[in-house]
């Protein structure tokens with residue numbers, strides 16, 4: 001029997017994709033005025049469960065109840081009409097129209113005046129809506145393609161709030177947001193709770209979940225493992241339930257000042273100017289992890305693209321080993337430079353390609369024997385690197401579009417490790433990655449560095465920068481504002497003042 005606090009219940013939800021059992025007999029209960037966290041390793045079934053609740057796809061079998069009534073949404077629209085709204089991991093806005101049009105998509109009829117769409121009315125309403133959620137920096141009239149990735153996520157959240165949902169599902173959204181964006185989202189979650197509504201919050205950040213959730217459910221391999229209430233939250237316990245083994249302590253580097261960078265130059269940038277990036281010069285050495293930190297809008301993501309040759313700067317130059325000029329991404333790759341974009345679905349992975357295609361793509365030259373590349377060598381190569389990164393898959397030929405978010409990210413890392421990058425520019429490499437794999441990625445980064453290579457780690461996570469970098473450059477408003485060398489007792493607060 002549902003009690004009056006219960007808004008939603010699922011009973012024995014099952015879902016398979018070919019040989020993959022994504023969900024097995026999952027039963028959960030969501031309460032009113034509750035922030036309900038979902039955690040689990042990459043591919044454990046969190047998004048599948050969330051999308052079933054939201055009506056994006058049906059379960060194979062199992063039942064759902066909303067406010068005590070049987071609930072079986074046939075589409076996202078029918079879910080939304082019943083008050084269930086989801087922010088998906090991937091991009092969910094239309095690039096070609098304005099912010100206001102994105103906010104009111106499907107609701108244009110509200111803005112017709114004597115048969116004519118009133119753009120002015122829509123724009124004013126959009127402005128009011130953004131302000132209501134403390135978003136003052138997005139102009140409702142600007143085309144959405146000119147809005148940053150992070151702000152597009154915020155537009156999706158505001159659009160969802162406009163439908164006044166009784167259940168808001170947020171799937172791995174905070175990892176795409178900067179501090180400002182996160183704070184906006186947290187305050188929306190708090191508001192939902194205060195008005196007796198429900199939030200389902202999916203994240204890989206345990207601290208964040210513990211801070212903002214009332215209840216936490218752990219999934220593993222599609223199976224419900226446990227449900228903890230706030231008074232039972234404990235980091236080590238949660239990690240253990242997730243990965244099935246004990247994982248205590250820090251997973252960052254533990255060496256301090258042991259192996260000094262040998263000061264051979266790997267990459268030099270001189271006087272880079274592009275957009276608001278102003279006169280940026282930096283040197284990255286062999287045998288070094290060079291951290292680049294700052295706020296999302298500090299220019300560090302643009303800098304990553306420039307260093308790889310994807311964006312041509314207005315002024316300045318990049319020099320491989322300090323003296324060989326390169327200008328384009330293909331020239332960069334010919335020197336062994338690799339780049340992982342933060343925006344994985346748009347820039348980093350070919351979602352229509354298979355795991356094998358993605359992993360092999362930059363390494364085709366290496367795989368060529370004479371003029372041919374055999375299927376066998378491609379299979380062996382990609383299987384090997386997919387195994388190293390533990391890409392959860394049915395087969396190496398599986399399309400990347402069918403992988404979970406974190407597993408797509410693993411494919412991108414596998415591709416550049418397979419390529420044997422001498423210099424690897426990693427923009428937010430552990431975004432959306434579970435803690436077990438995060439620990440493996442950090443180990444791999446240290447291995448790559450210790451083999452004489454260079455990693456340029458662009459990250460919004462200060463603990464990651466402090467834990468992994470030999471040196472940290474902090475950016476602020478398009479300039480490098482401070483430089484720090486690795487130190488044992490460095491704290492987040494030591495850096496924050498130089499970023500804000």
Ligand SMILES: Nc1ncnc2c1ncn2[C@@H]1O[C@H](COP(=O)(O)OP(=O)(O)OP(=O)(O)O)[C@@H](O)[C@H]1O
Nearest residue numbers: 017022042043044045046047048402403404405406
């Ligand atoms: N449309 C699909 N086709 C084939 N397999 C799928 C599809 N959607 C999900 N899967 C598989 O189902 C499993 C569960 O995926 P899901 O996206 O629910 O995981 P997740 O816990 O959200 O992972 P992450 O933390 O990486 O986002 C994965 O093995 C995934 O590859």
